[in-house]
Amino acid sequence: MIKVERIEKPEELTVDVQKHLTEEFKKDKKKSVWNKKYIRDKLLKECNNKCVYCECFIGEGYKEMHVDHFHYKDKYEDEVVEWNNLNPSCPHCNKNKSSHDTYEEPIINPFEQNPQEYFYLKNYRYYSRNDKVEKIVRDTIDVLGLNDTEDVVKFRFEQGEAIIEKIQEIYELANENKYILCSDTKKKNRVLRGCKNILSKGTREAEYSAFMATIIKDDIYYGKLKSILIELGIWNEILQELDAKVDEIKMQTIPDM
Ligand SMILES: [Zn+2]
Structure with a gap:
């Protein structure tokens, strides 16, 4: 949400x-x-x-x-x-x-409230960030069936795992070819295109975007991939813009301290 x-x-x-x-x-x-x-x-x-x-x-x-x-x-x-x-x-x-x-x-109305202030995400499920919002979060989850395994969690899981695999693949391609990437246009473009595709799955237009954005930003290999591209000077404006959009909607992955 x-x-x-x-x-x-x-x-x-x-x-x-x-x-x-x-x-x-x-x-x-x-x-x-x-x-x-x-x-x-x-x-x-x-x-x-x-x-x-x-x-x-x-x-x-x-x-x-x-x-x-x-x-x-x-x-x-x-x-x-x-x-x-x-x-x-x-x-x-x-x-x-x-x-x-x-x-x-009351339940959370995404037109009125910002779900980021209420939920944290773990194992493809929604949880309450803190005790203060526990009641409305529980009611929202129960009323809408937001954590129903067969109807929703399963689909987030499938898409989430696919994006994790994709990140791994593009990271490996970039890392293995790190020293030739700038001079090998075909490989460079594959990496940049792959990175763009990954990020587009985490923007607000994408399906299950709250989960996808959180997964991408939480993925250690996404962080490493980004670092390589920055280091090589090929991290471009399009990627930067998408990366910022993903940042905007990602959620916490742990409860409030
Ligand atoms: Zn729905």
Whole structure:
């Protein structure tokens, strides 16, 4: 989970339209009045085609996007098409959350709170950083099923292990060819391209980016690879920019002291 920014609501969702749709919903709660193309398109854009809770890809070619009402719609009817109440999510998180009342028992809303301040990551799972946030962290994990092995942990594990292997591979390529790298354009480009690919998996647009960013930054061989490239003078602006982006979203790997 990473901090997500709200974008402007769709132009079509005017005050009048919102009022009308809300009335329609109040008359018939079975009506998916929020299910409009202009709403769905904007939501997908807002979240970079990722579930705002578990960060799996959603939308065309991936899991279907569910529109999660952060405050449960059947109880808080007036918020049924309130733009700030619509959170793009995956079927897993939306179904788990179902009718949970987030006013009575708050969970972390990545549009409002920065998940970095609440979680630390270990073994592809979320944990509470400290006792002060323990309650809301536990509730968030339990309500959304954020540590469910079959539905989410397994996928983070697969992608995380793949990135660790890739880092090892590129590091070895760079290290073994350290003294010829600058004059061997083909090898140099392979290393630079590999490093760029690794880092792109840890930016906010990437799937499970909180985990991927943390894994990359925590990997001893990534640190060594970066040092070699800096030492050889081939660490470039693109890599620096990506490296900074990954830094922005990585999480702690130990609880607060
Ligand atoms: Zn999800």
